[in-house]
Amino acid sequence: MSDSAERAPLFEIFSSIQGEATHVGERHLFVRLAGCDLDCVFCDTPASRRIPEQARLFLPSGVRELPNPLSADDLVAAVAALDEESGPHHMISITGGEPLLFVPFLQAVLPRWRTRGGRILLETGGHRPDELAAVLGHIDVVMVDVKIASSAGIETSATVQRRFLGLASRVECTVKVVVSEATTTAEIESVASMVSEVAPQAPLILQPVSGAKFGPPTGAHALLLQRAAMRQHHDTRVIVQTHRILHLR
Numbered sequence: 001m002s003d004s005a006e007r008a009p010l011f012e013i014f015s016s017i018q019g020e021a022t023h024v025g026e027r028h029l030f031v032r033l034a035g036c037d038l039d040c041v042f043c044d045t046p047a048s049r050r051i052p053e054q055a056r057l058f059l060p061s062g063v064r065e066l067p068n069p070l071s072a073d074d075l076v077a078a079v080a081a082l083d084e085e086s087g088p089h090h091m092i093s094i095t096g097g098e099p100l101l102f103v104p105f106l107q108a109v110l111p112r113w114r115t116r117g118g119r120i121l122l123e124t125g126g127h128r129p130d131e132l133a134a135v136l137g138h139i140d141v142v143m144v145d146v147k148i149a150s151s152a153g154i155e156t157s158a159t160v161q162r163r164f165l166g167l168a169s170r171v172e173c174t175v176k177v178v179v180s181e182a183t184t185t186a187e188i189e190s191v192a193s194m195v196s197e198v199a200p201q202a203p204l205i206l207q208p209v210s211g212a213k214f215g216p217p218t219g220a221h222a223l224l225l226q227r228a229a230m231r232q233h234h235d236t237r238v239i240v241q242t243h244r245i246l247h248l249r
Contacts, residue, residue, distance in 0.1 A: 005104035007072070011096075012032045014032075014057075014249050016249045019243025020205070020207060028089055029086070032048055033048075033098075034097050038098065040152040040153065041214065055068055055070060096123070099124060101128075111138055120139050121141040121142075121143060126165070129164040142172070144165060144173065145178070150214065161194065165202070174205060180215060181221065185228035188206070203236075206236065226238050
C-alpha cells in the first residue's frame, strides 16, 4: 500500500456520547473524516465537507492541531492519546463527511484498533456498497443514513440502497432516516418496506431533523410516521439527537 493511500483528511477527533440511534448514550471516541460526495440539506456538520489545513484533536488538556492529510500512524497515535485521557470508551465511531471515500486509509487503521479489542461503528450515507464490502470485515456496527427528499433534499438510488443494506446486514446494522415537517407517510413506508425486506433485523430509527432548512415534525406527525413505518417494519423507533440537547459535539 502506498504512503498516499495511508493518508486521509481528518476534520476532528473527540470524545463524546453517541447521540443517535441504537447506541445512544454510550461514550464513543469519534473520528470525523473530512470530505463528502453528497450535499444533504439537513447536514449538521457542513464544515466537514471541506478539507481543512489542520485537523483538531480535542483532548481534556487542550486542543491540538494536526496537519492534513494524516497518516495512519498519526491517527492511531492521536486516538490512543485521546483514549488515554478521556476513556474508557464503548466504541470508536468513524464518521464524516463520508468515511467510505477513504477505503485504503480505513483498511490501514481499522485492523490496528480491532486487534487491540476496540469495537468500530461506521456511520455512512449508505451509497457506496463496493467500498463497504472492502472494509466490512473490520466493522462491528454500520449506521446507515438513508436519504429522503423531504429532509435531505436528495435521494439515493433504491437499487444502490438495497445492495448496501444487504451487505450491512451481515453485521450489526441500524438504519436511520432523518424526518422533517414535510416528510410523508409514503416516503417512510417505502423506506420501512425496504428495511423489512433487505435487513429485517435492523432497527429503523426516525430522527427528527434539527437545525436545517426543513423544520422538525411535530410530536403528532412523528407518531403518524412511526405508525406508518411499523406497518411495514415493526422495530421502528423515534430518537432525537441527544447530544444536541446536551450541547455536546
